[in-house]
Amino acid sequence: MPPLFTLHPSLPPSLPPSLGVKKGFALIAGIALTALCQSLAQQTPPTHLHLFAACLVAFSTYLHAKYNDAWYAERATKKGN
Numbered sequence: 001m002p003p004l005f006t007l008h009p010s011l012p013p014s015l016p017p018s019l020g021v022k023k024g025f026a027l028i029a030g031i032a033l034t035a036l037c038q039s040l041a042q043q044t045p046p047t048h049l050h051l052f053a054a055c056l057v058a059f060s061t062y063l064h065a066k067y068n069d070a071w072y073a074e075r076a077t078k079k080g081n
């Protein structure tokens with residue numbers, strides 16, 4: 001079976017970009033869930049660092065949703081005209 005996606009014939013097969021993004025979001029969700037479970041298990045409120053990290057995750061998710069590949073493609077098309 002041929003690989004699903006490769007960047008260049010000399011490079012090893014890799015994941016398509018959409019799967020890489022999903023993997024990144026899954027990792028972030030796992031880290032956030034771990035922090036929440038740690039706070040519940042230790043019966044302490046989340047630390048300032050946990051809250052700061054949650055804000056960064058929310059902001060980066062917003063940026064990813066707003067400025068996705070379709071946005072860049074549309075912008076490049078407008079510049080070309």
